[in-house]
Amino acid sequence: MDTDSDAIPVTVLSGGLGAGKTTLVNHLLRSVDERDLAVLVNDMGAVNVDAELVAEGSDLDLDDGVAELSNGCICCELQDDLETAVVRLAREREFDHLLVEASGISEPEPVARLFTTSSRVAASYDLDALVTVLDTRRFMDTFAGADVPERRGGAAGDEDGTRPLSDLLVEQLEAADLVVLNKTDLCEPAELEEAEALVTALRPDAETIRTEFSAVDPDRLLGVGLFDSAQLGDAAGWQRALEDEADGRGQRHDHGGKHEHDDDDHRHPDEVYGVESIVVRHRRPFHPERFAAFLRALSDGIVRSKGVAWIAGSDLQIEIAQAGPSVHADVRGPWIAALPEIRRDLYRSNRPDLEWHEEYGDRRTELVFIGTELEESRLRAALKDCLVTDDEWERDDEPDSPFPGEVDEDETVVLREP
The missing domain is CATH 3.30.1220.10 (CobW-like, C-terminal domain)
Structure with missing residues (x-):
């Protein structure tokens, strides 16, 4: 897919609560040498705990490289705030790649559409990949076992906050270009094979990476050019x-x-x-x-x-x-x-x-x-x-x-x- 060489590549990280997104962001910040990363962190709480953890785990200050959007979800009520934040970051550009860590209850597709349909945003950014971080053990317990994830928070169209996380997790997987199968140390080899097969059934073209503690080679995650706007919303x-x-x-x-x-x-x-x-x-x-x-x-x-x-x-x-x-x-x-x-x-x-x-x-x-x-x-x-x-x-x-x-x-x- 042809891209503007001056455009800033963007990686959107989605995944359930506790899947390891923030750990992955900190790992990337510590591991990347040839790229300067900026991070935009979304948290549902009034205090953006994830942003604090990212700042603590890196050489970045909250006011210098980590932007935070709190007390809402960037796929719905904070869309305008997200647009304003990424436009400001582009104007003040001092980085090579933007990481957007969505909250655990965010849907990736509305975020992706902002980077592809907003003229203000698309003029400065190219969406590189939609990445879903998966707690593989929890995924298998939910979809191949008897356990059910507790219901926490809400999502677009769910005002009473009772939407099951299983719904959202499947939607995050169905939109992903790349799935990080995290916490593989908690699964048996046969379970990992089945987890990959389930992911492939839900999103046939997605690439998968197995890992523990979100330790992923940055080159497998950044600059991969996996996003295809023509398939957005039509590749499940x-x-x-x-x-x-x-x-x-x-x-x-x-x-x-x-x-x-x-x-x-x-x-x-x-x-x-x-x-x-x-x-x-x-x-x-x-x-x-x-x-x-x-x-x-x-x-x-x-x-x-x-x-x-x-x-x-x-x-x-x-x-x-x-x-x-x-x-x-x-x-x-x-x-x-x-x-x-x-x-x-x-x-x-x-x-x-x-x-x-x-x-x-x-x-x-x-x-x-x-x-x-x-x-x-x-x-x-x-x-x-x-x-x-x-x-x-x-x-x-x-x-x-x-x-x-x-x-x-x-x-x-x-x-x-x-």
């Missing part, structure tokens, strides 16, 4: 599984007939260390209560589920997002087929590649399941049991639904929580 494992499934089948086709239950089912071919990706597609709606019960009872082996569902009695596309123990549903928008004819035709003319069924339009279910030791036949059978029956479809029942019922960006239904 579940998205790749859908794309590969479509490519494998060539031109998508629909089966006619009102009582055809399955459009197509597909099993992603990449299976290593027991990690699988399964794509399920249907052209028949789910019974809302049965489908909600299915989601609440998902197997512990399912690490990630994502996609859109067709719910009986609703004209809304329901987005399903599951990460470990957490499952929630949001409204993506109305089905285009449910819009008034003029609007429907306009949407279709603007989206010539839109998959369209003669009778059902764009109504469909596309779900991806990623996990370990998935019982595929049982999973598919359970989902088929959730579909409305012929009698229910003929009666055009409108059962009570636990799913969102209005187009409201703030309406999220939590179906299962830790």
